[in-house]
Amino acid sequence: MAVIRRRVVVTGRVQGVFFRDSTRREARRRRVSGWVTNREDGSVEAVFEGEPDAVDAMIAWTRRGPVRARVDRQTVTEEEPTGASGFAVV
Structure with missing residues (x-):
């Protein structure tokens, strides 16, 4: 089975709107590993x-x-890919 890894940064109104928690739920539903975090500049990574x-x-x-x-x-x-497992909000 092929595994890929992508880093995504989104800007706009993305903090304070449950973006991180919603991303965690979507990732777990799709069995995707990784993490999501707010950045100091107001974006989400x-x-x-x-x-x-x-x-x-x-x-x-x-x-x-x-x-x-x-x-x-x-x-x-x-x-x-790094062999990540689970999905976290950090």
């Missing part, structure tokens, strides 16, 4: 690792986020 279709689904989900979010910009960077 996440790392997704898992099967390509599941990671791609998470990237697509973060383009819109939860209902109260407004995503203005998304940056996706490819990374080498």
Whole structure:
């Protein structure tokens, strides 16, 4: 089974709208490992690792986020998988 890893940074109204918790729930539902965190600049950063279709689904989900979010910009960077397990809000 192929595993990929992507780092995603989203900007807009993404803090204070349950973006991190919603991302955690979506990742666990899709069996994607990694983490999500708020950054000091007001953006949200996440790392997704898992099967390509599941990671791609998470990237697509973060383009819109939860209902109260407004995503203005998304940056996706490819990374080498590290064997991550579980998904955390940090």
